[in-house]
Amino acid sequence: DAGVTxxxxxxxxxxxxxxxxxxxxxxxxxxxxxxxQALGQGPQFIFQYYEEEERQRGNFPDRFSGHQFPNYSxxxxxxALLLGDSxxxxxxxxxxxxxxxxxxxxxxxxxxTVV
Amino acid sequence: AxxxxxxxxxxxxxxxxxxxxxxxxSYGATPYLFWYVQSPGQGLQLLLKxxxxxxxxxxxxxxxxxxxxxxxxxxxxxxxVHWSDAAEYFCAVATGGSQGNLIFGKGTKLSxxx
Numbered sequence: 651d652a653g654v655t656x657x658x659x660x661x662x663x664x665x666x667x668x669x670x671x672x673x674x675x676x677x678x679x680x681x682x683x684x685x686x687q688a689l690g691q692g693p694q695f696i697f698q699y700y701e702e703e704e705r706q707r708g709n710f711p712d713r714f715s716g717h718q719f720p721n722y723s724x725x726x727x728x729x730a731l732l733l734g735d736s737x738x739x740x741x742x743x744x745x746x747x748x749x750x751x752x753x754x755x756x757x758x759x760x761x762x763t764v765v
Numbered sequence: 766a767x768x769x770x771x772x773x774x775x776x777x778x779x780x781x782x783x784x785x786x787x788x789x790x791s792y793g794a795t796p797y798l799f800w801y802v803q804s805p806g807q808g809l810q811l812l813l814k815x816x817x818x819x820x821x822x823x824x825x826x827x828x829x830x831x832x833x834x835x836x837x838x839x840x841x842x843x844x845x846v847h848w849s850d851a852a853e854y855f856c857a858v859a860t861g862g863s864q865g866n867l868i869f870g871k872g873t874k875l876s877x878x879x
Contacts, residue, residue, distance in 0.1 A: 654808070683866060685867075690871070690872075691871055691872075692769075692855050692857075692869030692870050692871050692872050693809070693855070693867070693869050694869070695866040695867065695868070698866060706866060708866065740808055740809065742809075754811070754867070756801075756808035756809040756810070757808050758806070758807050758808040759807075759808050761806075
């Protein structure tokens with residue numbers, strides 16, 4: 651049973667560019683959340699998707715947007731990249747909003763470097 | 766506002782020694798608390814969680830944690846550390862409700878001496 655799959659594993663982008671990160675949830679999970687983990691910090695919540703809609707959002711600017719597809723997979727898009735966006739981006743899936751964080755399974759993350 | 770504090774940035778213990786990692790939280794209601802472990806270049810693995818009931822919870826890999834409401838603490842313990850336990854450990858609190866998200870501490874890096 652595959653866990654949460656994220657792609658790509660590593661990415662280097664230039665300031666001002668746009669990036670798309672992808673996440674496939676664990677089989678049977680339908681809720682996807684995204685977290686940003688800067689170097690030396692704990693993960694910070696970006697947003698959560700359920701039924702193809704953004705359900706919750708953390709304190710991140712509108713440059714950060716997302717999407718969830720009918721197969722529950724999700725994308726995180728970041729526009730106008732800043733050096734400060736360099737981080738490990740983690741995707742977490744769970745089985746339903748009622749379980750929410752109780753059933754979180756995390757992927758291994760995408761390491762984004764902005765130069 | 767909810768927050769999690771992990772006072773120790775880096776801890777070094779000898780293999781076979783006991784371990785305690787500290788975690789303090791700030792949350793108005795009954796908290797849902799978690800400990801995660803992260804190996805280099807990896808995602809987060811759940812060690813244990815506390816929702817209610819017995820304040821001493823058992824997790825995977827021989828870890829346990831004790832919830833102390835009076836001290837707003839949820840410290841992680843292991844009686845005998847193995848070299849494979851070297852990793853970063855994160856304490857987290859859920860923001861509440863079935864759709865809550867997690868607020869993490871800044872983590873404690875554990876090194877194990879042979």
